Amino acid sequence: MEKQTIGKSLDSAAGMNNQKNIENNKNNSSVVINRVTDKFSDSKLIIYAHSLLGDDTIVVQPAEIINVMQFLRYDKLLTFDMMIDLTVVDYLGNQQIHPYLSDLRARFEVVYHLYSIDKNHRLRVKAPLMEENAFINSITGIWGGANWFEREAWDLYGIVFQGHPNLRRILLYEEFEGHPLRKEYSKTKRQPLIGPRN
């Protein structure tokens, strides 16, 4: 992986002009980022890409997540054969941290971490989601290991993964109401199965 410089700030690269963002970041990008942005250069699919501190990151349109993931998994130069992690961030009230979130009026961001055992490189893929459309296609068809990660994301954040074979709670009990890691879930709210509500 080539050495990166921390030249460009996130702010300067963000905005609605996707193509321009990608062009701006080319100087600050890696082999992986170049490969992905070249592949999807003629679409609006990649919202934003950077390689800050050597961590390759792309932000993609949530509706196209399967297309992107298929390419990342099966492309001969990328071969991301391992899904390391899948999690969600709730940016309620903090959307200004990433300007593209404000532009899309997105509240959540599904974060995927991918690794290629063959090529020894990594990539972070982020998909912003609006509160009222908190659903995204499941990637269990590409990486079977995403199954329980998506169940956990559903359990704690209430993100619906469409096409998941068994989308039900994994950590909490079925009687639990709501999704406790959402920012609007009160930190003092308790709903035990038995005993006092302490």
Next chain:
Amino acid sequence: MEEGSFGLGVIDESRSAETVLSDSVVITQLDKIVAWGRKYSFFLYPFVTACCGMEFMSVAGPRYDIDRFGAALPRFSPRQADLLMVVGTISHKQAPILVKVYNQMTEPKWVFAFGSCVVSGGMYNNYATVQGIDSLIPVDVYVPGCPPRPEIVLDGLIKLQEKVETNPNTMMVKGIATVGEADDRKIT
């Protein structure tokens, strides 16, 4: 019947049980001898859920060795156990299981709260964690620590032994834990 046989006639001091058997026996009360036996033969049920389990292994192993106190034989059926060792964080999802295990234990039975999470919820004051198992079942010994050192566990075990030996309440039947559906009782 011949005069002088047991149970009849004049009491012959020279033939009383104490005199005849002299130093061969010790006269005591049944409660005391039973408590003494129980004190040195805990059959514990390890309800291990979290990182405190590592410290439990340490205290059960040869270096600290709870076998010296007669409490080394874990039983993995609550029917055969009389000391419930609750080791590690109890979540609301596990609370019904814990109460079921406690209710399946036969009398007399004792509960050992091992670690801060079991005592009070510890550092977890959130949607998932029971704030102390004494809100569900009666607890005999509280051993805080995150995790507790083996020395304090042994101290707790010795205190429990003293309690078993001296406190007449431990001889009483505790009955099942009467924890029902979730309610709004506050622990003060």
